[in-house]
Amino acid sequence: MSDEIAIVFDIEKFAVHDGPGIRTVVFLKGCPLRCLWCHNPESQSFEQETMAGENGGPPEIVGKAMTVEEVMASVRKDKAFYDNSGGGLTISGGEPLAHFEFTRALLAAAKTESIHTAVETSGYAPRERIEALLPLVNLWLWDVKAPPSLHEKLVGCPAEPILDNLAFLSSRGASVVLRCPLVPGVNDSNEALRHIRRLSETTPGIVRIDIEPYHPMGEDKNRRLGRTDWFHAPFASDADKARWRTILQEWQAKNEQ
Numbered sequence: 001m002s003d004e005i006a007i008v009f010d011i012e013k014f015a016v017h018d019g020p021g022i023r024t025v026v027f028l029k030g031c032p033l034r035c036l037w038c039h040n041p042e043s044q045s046f047e048q049e050t051m052a053g054e055n056g057g058p059p060e061i062v063g064k065a066m067t068v069e070e071v072m073a074s075v076r077k078d079k080a081f082y083d084n085s086g087g088g089l090t091i092s093g094g095e096p097l098a099h100f101e102f103t104r105a106l107l108a109a110a111k112t113e114s115i116h117t118a119v120e121t122s123g124y125a126p127r128e129r130i131e132a133l134l135p136l137v138n139l140w141l142w143d144v145k146a147p148p149s150l151h152e153k154l155v156g157c158p159a160e161p162i163l164d165n166l167a168f169l170s171s172r173g174a175s176v177v178l179r180c181p182l183v184p185g186v187n188d189s190n191e192a193l194r195h196i197r198r199l200s201e202t203t204p205g206i207v208r209i210d211i212e213p214y215h216p217m218g219e220d221k222n223r224r225l226g227r228t229d230w231f232h233a234p235f236a237s238d239a240d241k242a243r244w245r246t247i248l249q250e251w252q253a254k255n256e257q
């Protein structure tokens, strides 16, 4: 077993929204992006941090250095649930591809134990990393955060390398779910939605679009991390959600028939 170590900030058991079936989601701490709406701001720094406690409670240390074997010891406990539900392991973050060696070793360990694997990623990473992980990943959960014209401003990096990586994955026959965090008035214009739809229509291998409505969960965490400049947006209205569905999920419904 590999001796790679990463800072893990959460291990979520019995998760049902991050890939098929019942899953364990391992959240790695550290991300090169800075999405304005990040709902897990404690995942951005690659270091352990102290966050003020919830509701005036004791401070929390965020992040724990763990080996691949320590994480696997937790993951394999639920193997029977994965087998019965078609679930498995999902690696999330932060950005798993920024923890390349650890992610690769953890995926390889899961594969050795016949556990289904998914990686949730922004896709912002050198091509070689994605290529190296291809044989180890059953399903990619690929974020589409903003159209190219707004990407750098809203997310902190250009869209082009991410789109190139997605095209590469598609050319290799990978299965991909597009995950679209939609923030009312920020990245949900009709132009932005049509960008997502075009991607879905022109990229073989995309099996589904997940719409993820903005949630202001990050605000309290930013406050507890001592930050003063956090972002705020309203919850999506019913009209917003209906417009999203009309543009995005019609495509999906058509392809699920």
Ligand code: SF4
Pocket (backbone or CB within 6 Å): 031, 032, 033, 034, 035, 037, 038, 039, 040, 041, 043, 044, 093, 094, 095, 122
């Ligand atoms: S990629 Fe994810 S973890 Fe990184 S800043 Fe964006 S929302 Fe936060």
